[in-house]
Amino acid sequence: MKHSRYQHFYTPGRFWQKLGPRAQSVSRGVLEKALYLYYAVQSPNTPKWAKRVMYGALGYFIFPLDTIPDLAPLVGYTDDLGIMAAALATVAFYITPDVKAQAHRKLNDWFGTSAANAYTDA
Template structure:
């Protein structure tokens, strides 16, 4: 999916507004992918081309009108999850242990669980 047109739609305020009140209802998998992308785009180590991919995926995620309405039970975030998964596959190198740790910390706050340590090659 070409996410070029969605790049301009991403805003931090829109991202947190989408997640805020219904974070837990989105499901841990969707949240985790969204947070990986969000924290990767904040990193100075992520190059501009990768940030464009991420902004496109997150812009699609926060867009109120998408292929499958988000209000549809169980399937509403399927398209969002697919777009984010494709973006993650494209920019996987920039999903660093630090990015994963930040995402896990936020997930721990929402789901009231301790942060899961990021995978290391030890």
């Protein structure tokens, strides 16, 4: 996978550093996918091959020099979204209800219950 070369850029600290101050400005769809990957990669039930895919996508997400700068209005996260969607399609089996619940709780913390509830059927 193309994004596997980015896996060494991922660390939990860098992930939260990227999201922390910008969470409100990032699309909820991008946040949801990033959080799915973040929580799934922490699960001991996720196999190593799937974690490598997740680390690659998360590494690309936090990579400071990605293809489309994240500060560009409207299109800044489209490349990140594409990479994360491809990774999620590959590892969908490991995005468990528990992983989704953790992500939705975090979305709820950031945006309130209406945002978290919007994703409960996803």
